[in-house]
Amino acid sequence: MWHLVVLPIILPMLTALLIILPPIHRRPSRRRWVSMISAGIQFIIAVVLLLQVQQHGLLHYAVGNWQAPFGIVLVADTLSVVMVCLTSFLALGAIIYGSAGEDEKGSFFHPLFQFQVMGINGAFLTGDLFNMFVFFEVLLIASYALLVHGGGKNKTKAALHYVVLNLTGSAVFLIALAVLYGTLGTLNMADMIGKVANIAPEDVMLVKAGGLMLMIVFALKAAILPLQFWLPAAYSSASPAVAALFAVMTKIGVYGLLRVYSTIFGEHAGPLAGIASVWLLPVGLITIVIGAIGVISSKDFRKIVAHLVLISVGTLVTLVSLQTPASASAVVFYTVHSTVVCAALFLIADLVANQRGKAGDRLVPGRRIAQPALLGTMFFIAVLSVTGIPPFSGFIGKLMVLQAVVEPMNKLLIWGVVLSCTLLVIIGLSRAGTTLFWRVSGTESDAEHVKPLQTVAVGWLLLASILLVVFAGPLTQLSQNAASELYDINSLTERVLGSPSFDMTPETLNLIPNITSNISTNTAIGGQ
Amino acid sequence: METLFASCIGFLTSCGVFLMLRGRTFPVMMGLTMLSYAVNLFIFSSGRLTLRGAAVLGNSDNYADPLPQALVLTAIVIGFAMTAFLVILAIRARADLGNDHVDGKLPETGKGQR
Numbered sequence: 001m002w003h004l005v006v007l008p009i010i011l012p013m014l015t016a017l018l019i020i021l022p023p024i025h026r027r028p029s030r031r032r033w034v035s036m037i038s039a040g041i042q043f044i045i046a047v048v049l050l051l052q053v054q055q056h057g058l059l060h061y062a063v064g065n066w067q068a069p070f071g072i073v074l075v076a077d078t079l080s081v082v083m084v085c086l087t088s089f090l091a092l093g094a095i096i097y098g099s100a101g102e103d104e105k106g107s108f109f110h111p112l113f114q115f116q117v118m119g120i121n122g123a124f125l126t127g128d129l130f131n132m133f134v135f136f137e138v139l140l141i142a143s144y145a146l147l148v149h150g151g152g153k154n155k156t157k158a159a160l161h162y163v164v165l166n167l168t169g170s171a172v173f174l175i176a177l178a179v180l181y182g183t184l185g186t187l188n189m190a191d192m193i194g195k196v197a198n199i200a201p202e203d204v205m206l207v208k209a210g211g212l213m214l215m216i217v218f219a220l221k222a223a224i225l226p227l228q229f230w231l232p233a234a235y236s237s238a239s240p241a242v243a244a245l246f247a248v249m250t251k252i253g254v255y256g257l258l259r260v261y262s263t264i265f266g267e268h269a270g271p272l273a274g275i276a277s278v279w280l281l282p283v284g285l286i287t288i289v290i291g292a293i294g295v296i297s298s299k300d301f302r303k304i305v306a307h308l309v310l311i312s313v314g315t316l317v318t319l320v321s322l323q324t325p326a327s328a329s330a331v332v333f334y335t336v337h338s339t340v341v342c343a344a345l346f347l348i349a350d351l352v353a354n355q356r357g358k359a360g361d362r363l364v365p366g367r368r369i370a371q372p373a374l375l376g377t378m379f380f381i382a383v384l385s386v387t388g389i390p391p392f393s394g395f396i397g398k399l400m401v402l403q404a405v406v407e408p409m410n411k412l413l414i415w416g417v418v419l420s421c422t423l424l425v426i427i428g429l430s431r432a433g434t435t436l437f438w439r440v441s442g443t444e445s446d447a448e449h450v451k452p453l454q455t456v457a458v459g460w461l462l463l464a465s466i467l468l469v470v471f472a473g474p475l476t477q478l479s480q481n482a483a484s485e486l487y488d489i490n491s492l493t494e495r496v497l498g499s500p501s502f503d504m505t506p507e508t509l510n511l512i513p514n515i516t517s518n519i520s521t522n523t524a525i526g527g528q
Numbered sequence: 529m530e531t532l533f534a535s536c537i538g539f540l541t542s543c544g545v546f547l548m549l550r551g552r553t554f555p556v557m558m559g560l561t562m563l564s565y566a567v568n569l570f571i572f573s574s575g576r577l578t579l580r581g582a583a584v585l586g587n588s589d590n591y592a593d594p595l596p597q598a599l600v601l602t603a604i605v606i607g608f609a610m611t612a613f614l615v616i617l618a619i620r621a622r623a624d625l626g627n628d629h630v631d632g633k634l635p636e637t638g639k640g641q642r
Binding site: 181 | 556576599606610631
């Protein structure tokens with residue numbers, strides 16, 4: 001049963017391999033069914049894992065039974081499992097949408113999609129910074145290929161920028177990891193906590209440099225200022241099902257920031273406590289402002305949604321900089337809400353654009369939409385939710401965000417920025433909605449109607465927004481648990497490093513002091 | 529040895545950064561490759577530079593840290609895969625966009641194809 005932790009990584013990988021096999025690969029319907037059924041099973045596994053974590057507390061899994069800090073460990077606490085649940089929920093919706101016909105516009109849609117899900121789940125579950133790098137690369141290489149799915153000039157151009165930026169980001173990530181390994185002698189997150197707390201004074205600056213370089217990497221993945229320029233082009237040119245899954249990719253950067261700066265460089269870290277907060281607060285706020293300006297100035301609807309992703313990232317980063325359990329729990333809730341709603345908006349943008357003939361998703365008067373009632377309702381629910389108007393999940397999300405801010409100065413600043421930018425977003429979105437649905441002329445376009453699978457997919461994502469309100473009580477409780485577990489570093493180190501399943505045979509007992517003493521003497525030599 | 533090693537990494541990094549800031553896809557690709565070489569050497573040095581150290585635990589008194597070697601191997605493999613992908617993407621961009629500028633269009637007016 002403890003192998004459950006590794007299943008969210010193994011299952012997508014096996015599914016991807018299965019889909020490439022000729023008997024399944026030859027028929028589009030088989031590919032779709034295998035992919036959809038597997039995504040469903042993954043979602044069930046994620047939910048079961050969440051229940052297990054709630055019951056037993058933090059679970060950890062030593063791959064190949066090589067014990068931490070020497071082997072690869074997966075750590076499933078509430079935060080990471082919530083993110084895994086979110087990913088598999090989103091992936092199911094996106095795969096259903098893609099199966100309505102978009103997957104046939106290029107080859108290998110389903111295998112690449114599963115590989116990307118594998119990478120995302122791995123990045124959330126890993127307990128080791130180097131493996132986080134490896135899983136980042138797994139999800140990135142799948143996303144490079146998915147971004148150009150369907151082809152076209154815009155996609156190639158956006159993909160080139162995206163790939164070069166992310167390769168540079170990977171190089172910086174590796175430099176940061178090498179600096180941290182050279183000074184701390186470990187990359188296991190639980191082990192790093194103790195090492196950072198007892199750091200030698202001459203190593204402080206090096207570790208700080210390494211830690212801040214990690215911030216650059218996560219900022220690039222999360223697309224916060226000034227590393228956000230790639231996002232609007234990449235997200236608005238990707239095909240809709242892919243863009244919907246990409247909605248969770250920026251949140252991986254936020255997750256990395258939260259994980260690294262709340263636990264490894266948390267308040268116990270002495271001279272290194274809160275090294276990122278000074279940077280993250282202004283940068284987060286300016287990202288929100290840039291996003292809001294983008295929303296009112298964009299000329300097509302997909303760009304607007306891409307800027308909405310920026311706003312949500314900015315809000316999350318601002319919250320991460322506050323470094324309190326209340327802000328962390330708001331991060332969890334707001335992440336879930338903003339990811340599903342932005343994903344739904346990407347899908348809706350595609351449906352609307354298909355029915356407007358040549359005008360597409362550009363905000364110009366176009367032809368009458370064939371199914372105004374269905375698309376209008378979807379649009380209305382998603383927009384109300386994303387702007388934070390009751391009765392949808394955005395309202396509770398924004399409320400938690402605002403309540404997490406306690407200091408008077410911060411309150412003035414953050415409330416002011418968040419609320420005024422929300423106003424700009426409402427203006428931008430109502431302008432977009434009136435243009436898309438009301439400023440119409442001529443006859444209905446003869447474009448095909450929305451397919452049942454597409455309705456199901458959008459409904460599935462919007463349902464989440466409604467369920468987040470209906471079950472707001474237990475879910476806020478869950479996000480509070482996640483936050484308190486994140487800050488409970490003692491139980492993390494105890495569970496991961498001092499595990500009862502590790503049998504201390506005399507040989508291993510003899511080996512361990514050898515290695516550690518060797519590393520520490522090396523470190524001492526290097527430090528002088 | 530430390531000075532030679534460090535200046536080697538520094539030289540590779542500066543070449544890499546210079547090339548990456550060029551406007552054409554091929555220099556950018558070369559720059560990324562150089563940067564990844566520099567990074568790989570740097571990871572290797574994080575285990576400290578030792579001579580004649582046994583990488584695997586044996587009877588020797590002098591151990592080299594085996595972990596950076598494993599890390600650098602992983603980084604090399606990933607770097608290769610990514611560079612290969614980037615080469616293909618750059619060729620495709622050249623075909624799709626009609627030029628090899630990173631922005632998809634040449635900055636001069638009139639001369640280049642749109």
